[in-house]
Amino acid sequence: METCKLEKRGKLFILTLTGEDEHRLNPTRIDAIRSALNQIRSDSSSLSGSVLITTAHGKFFSNGYDLAWAGSSPEKIRLMSYKLRELVADLISFPMPTVAAITGHACAAGMIFALCHDYIVMRKDRGFLYMSEMDIGLKIPAWFMAVMSCKIGDARVLRDVVLKARKLTAKQAVESGIIEAAMDSAEETVKGAVELGETLVKKGWKGQVYSENRKELYRKVIDKLGVDETTDDVKNQNVAIATPTSNSKM
Amino acid sequence: METCKLEKRGKLFILTLTGEDEHRLNPTRIDAIRSALNQIRSDSSSLSGSVLITTAHGKFFSNGYDLAWAGSSPEKIRLMSSKLRELVADLISFPMPTVAAITGHACAAGMIFALCHDYIVMRKDRGFLYMSEMDIGLKIPAWFMAVISCKIGDARVQRDVVLKARKLTAKQAVESGIIDVALDSAEETVKGAVELGETLVKKGWNGQVYGENRKELYRKVIDKVGVDETRDDVKNVAIAISKM
Numbered sequence: 001m002e003t004c005k006l007e008k009r010g011k012l013f014i015l016t017l018t019g020e021d022e023h024r025l026n027p028t029r030i031d032a033i034r035s036a037l038n039q040i041r042s043d044s045s046s047l048s049g050s051v052l053i054t055t056a057h058g059k060f061f062s063n064g065y066d067l068a069w070a071g072s073s074p075e076k077i078r079l080m081s082y083k084l085r086e087l088v089a090d091l092i093s094f095p096m097p098t099v100a101a102i103t104g105h106a107c108a109a110g111m112i113f114a115l116c117h118d119y120i121v122m123r124k125d126r127g128f129l130y131m132s133e134m135d136i137g138l139k140i141p142a143w144f145m146a147v148m149s150c151k152i153g154d155a156r157v158l159r160d161v162v163l164k165a166r167k168l169t170a171k172q173a174v175e176s177g178i179i180e181a182a183m184d185s186a187e188e189t190v191k192g193a194v195e196l197g198e199t200l201v202k203k204g205w206k207g208q209v210y211s212e213n214r215k216e217l218y219r220k221v222i223d224k225l226g227v228d229e230t231t232d233d234v235k236n237q238n239v240a241i242a243t244p245t246s247n248s249k250m
Numbered sequence: 251m252e253t254c255k256l257e258k259r260g261k262l263f264i265l266t267l268t269g270e271d272e273h274r275l276n277p278t279r280i281d282a283i284r285s286a287l288n289q290i291r292s293d294s295s296s297l298s299g300s301v302l303i304t305t306a307h308g309k310f311f312s313n314g315y316d317l318a319w320a321g322s323s324p325e326k327i328r329l330m331s332s333k334l335r336e337l338v339a340d341l342i343s344f345p346m347p348t349v350a351a352i353t354g355h356a357c358a359a360g361m362i363f364a365l366c367h368d369y370i371v372m373r374k375d376r377g378f379l380y381m382s383e384m385d386i387g388l389k390i391p392a393w394f395m396a397v398i399s400c401k402i403g404d405a406r407v408q409r410d411v412v413l414k415a416r417k418l419t420a421k422q423a424v425e426s427g428i429i430d431v432a433l434d435s436a437e438e439t440v441k442g443a444v445e446l447g448e449t450l451v452k453k454g455w456n457g458q459v460y461g462e463n464r465k466e467l468y469r470k471v472i473d474k475v476g477v478d479e480t481r482d483d484v485k486n487v488a489i490a491i492s493k494m
Binding site for chain 2: 133134135137138139140141142145149153154155156158159162163164165
């Protein structure tokens, strides 16, 4: 069953999470996303001046981990965590600017996935950014905190997001300094992402250098990705971080 | 001599630094505060949906370390530092949201103590937040800097607070993104803290999970609170006392 599709429009690569479901981050979906990212990296035109846009169909960008699928199985929980961390490693090292076009709710791990894009545009008429963990009594792993502290600069907003489980509309997210722009509808949001993408394409940046600079900027995240202490993942599993020219582990 | 009192109002625990003095953070006062925090933790109703409100009587929330008590004794200075760090560890791991109702000056270690609360409301008609160290020639320890950098996001405000010893009124503290709200008077400030407390109580959050998530959010502070590299700073402390 298809969980995402990849299109190419000039130098824009548009990755869409398909289907009207909650786009939960289970191994199947994460593998499909990573496979699409691999495809982009193998495309020779991606060496410079390209941009990734990630978006989704339906009411949800992503509602987080597939807790129903994992049930009470520690192995499944660990697997989802490990795969999400590999996906985030891919995104943080991705050799081009990344834009998330948020057309629905982005919650918990789904919000983390959104935050791991360089630019975020979001529809203003519906949908929340929401770290739900406090409300459902879940511990947030250190690596999630690293992502949030990299992407949310205001101390009170960060506290609200983490300790108050505050739901942010697109307008509030712009005012809080978390996202770029709030747009009128799902179509306008994708359109805005494409326009932003085109301005970034014009810069013609070298992909490998972009990747290295982003990794260094968000070094705090890279340093924490090897472990998820909330899934009993005490063994420091090497999360492979692909570079544009090789597949060396970091 | 009583240095603080603890009351319970429903699910709100209200800790008040009593007396009209400067509420200096000496071992006696810190022990009393920690003892109150222990009492709260032992209260079974504190397991979820509770809130701590910390406030003070008089002109001062807290004017910092008791430098006069410590004098030039390295042991006393070290003791105050280790006790304050234990208190901060308590606060950062405390199993419920914490609100500081600042009804007077909060300076140096007193400002750090205030900053270690999740929410801060403060009276707007008097009182400053003030890291006085630069003005009295004292080195600020790394763990203070960790608290400041966790709680003050704006780079220029951080610089002003640390390197300019800037005094912030409640209004400036709200504008600077440090505190949540500035209220008209001491009574209004406590009232505001209680109202905020009640909205947090309604959330019914699990206390242990709350404490764990806060520790992880402020991991930078937890990582630094074990050491105070300035604690043998006897010469500079003597100079600071002579300027008081």
